[in-house]
Amino acid sequence: MKSFIEQNISQESLITLFSQAPVAMCLLLGEDLIIESANPQILELWGRDSSSVGQPLFDVLPEIKSQGFVEIFENVYHKGEVFKGNKLSIFLEKFGNLEEHFFDFIYSPVYHVDKKIIGVSVVATEVTDQVMSERKLRESEYRFEDLIKNSDYSTAIYRSDDLYIELANDLMLKTWGKDASVIGTKLEDALPELEGQPFIGILKDIFKTGQTYTATEDRVDLVVDGKLQTYYFNFSYKPIKNQNGEVYAIHNMAVDVTDLVIARKEIQQREEKFRDLADSMPQFVWTCDKDGKMTYMNDNWYRYTGFDREEDPAIGVKKIIHPNVYAEVETIWEESLKTGNSFEMEYQFLDPSNPEIYRWFLGRAVAAFDDCGNIKQWIGTFTDIDDFKQLQTQKDNFLGIASPN
Numbered sequence: 001m002k003s004f005i006e007q008n009i010s011q012e013s014l015i016t017l018f019s020q021a022p023v024a025m026c027l028l029l030g031e032d033l034i035i036e037s038a039n040p041q042i043l044e045l046w047g048r049d050s051s052s053v054g055q056p057l058f059d060v061l062p063e064i065k066s067q068g069f070v071e072i073f074e075n076v077y078h079k080g081e082v083f084k085g086n087k088l089s090i091f092l093e094k095f096g097n098l099e100e101h102f103f104d105f106i107y108s109p110v111y112h113v114d115k116k117i118i119g120v121s122v123v124a125t126e127v128t129d130q131v132m133s134e135r136k137l138r139e140s141e142y143r144f145e146d147l148i149k150n151s152d153y154s155t156a157i158y159r160s161d162d163l164y165i166e167l168a169n170d171l172m173l174k175t176w177g178k179d180a181s182v183i184g185t186k187l188e189d190a191l192p193e194l195e196g197q198p199f200i201g202i203l204k205d206i207f208k209t210g211q212t213y214t215a216t217e218d219r220v221d222l223v224v225d226g227k228l229q230t231y232y233f234n235f236s237y238k239p240i241k242n243q244n245g246e247v248y249a250i251h252n253m254a255v256d257v258t259d260l261v262i263a264r265k266e267i268q269q270r271e272e273k274f275r276d277l278a279d280s281m282p283q284f285v286w287t288c289d290k291d292g293k294m295t296y297m298n299d300n301w302y303r304y305t306g307f308d309r310e311e312d313p314a315i316g317v318k319k320i321i322h323p324n325v326y327a328e329v330e331t332i333w334e335e336s337l338k339t340g341n342s343f344e345m346e347y348q349f350l351d352p353s354n355p356e357i358y359r360w361f362l363g364r365a366v367a368a369f370d371d372c373g374n375i376k377q378w379i380g381t382f383t384d385i386d387d388f389k390q391l392q393t394q395k396d397n398f399l400g401i402a403s404p405n
Helices: 002-008 009-021 040-045 064-066 069-079 129-148 172-175 197-207 257-280 298-307 311-322 326-339 388-402
Strands: 024-029 035-040 085-094 095-112 117-126 154-159 164-168 213-224 227-241 248-256 282-289 295-297 342-353 354-369 374-383
Touching: 009 298, 024 040, 040 117, 064 069, 064 085, 064 388, 069 095, 069 117, 085 326, 129 154, 129 164, 154 295, 164 172, 172 213, 172 248, 197 213, 197 227, 197 248, 197 257, 227 257, 282 298, 295 311, 298 311, 311 342, 326 342, 342 374
Parallel strands: none
Antiparallel strands: 024 035, 024 117, 085 095, 095 117, 154 164, 154 248, 213 227, 227 248, 282 295, 282 374, 342 354, 354 374
């Protein structure tokens, strides 16, 4: 083949091929590495012109001498070793500025017909833009990873529809009751207790739909401290998409609201017990918020009045209280709201069974305070004292008749 090339292909043709190659190329001859030929691509990479041809390489590019290239070229020229550089950093002085560039290149020995090394061939491709883009991407990933690790919320990243745990901060690991060894494993392997719960299915569906999923106070059963326990979370599953709009990962953020949910359930249970007790009492039992807005009336009130439960209870009270005392009741009640002092007053309610009759009731209310001493609600009663008032009137009348003038 070599004799065929020598006999059939002119040197001019080889020089033309060399100069028009789409990659940067040059030929260095002798121990001084004289630049025998250099195509326009490599001259552009160097930031030099054609006057470089015929000069020693290190005279043309003195800045690379201290960057390890003397040893590299000696190994190629004297030992016949091929040197390959991949994204190698090289500082070149271009237009008076020393700048960092990155290259993929090959240095190969060039042999004479007698198999003696006479020079070095250089083939290079600048990959600076690619390296800088990769560097920016890595920096962005590092910032993103740092943001996740230092987040105030339990945070994790799941990659691909196999749900590999790409990242999970300490808060999420603590939430799961696991350590960092689960990172890199499948979510369903790391948390086998999720089987039978909806979360794995929801996550895999997001890779198909591309839609964010959010939940409030959702129940999750997790094995923590060696036992299956129930927790409640506000959380979101947000798809992460590539430039083609395809989902390649899912960002999971969660807030543990277990204590809040349990506390509210306990309050609800206490309220249910209170209402059960209140509904069994003969009095009318009612509650108000700290500002005096009625929030509850027991069953006895509705049985007595026949009012609609959807109606504001305060409107019902105004309907049946004796109109001559309503303004006075309001004044005394407002004073209790301001001071927190107990409310107590006798007044008359209309008898729904006989619209011509008013019955006497004793109204009482006391404030319930929170741990800081602030009023959180009022608890009150209306007690029917009409029979007592009638007896008292009869007694007063009798005493009035029996007493001497």
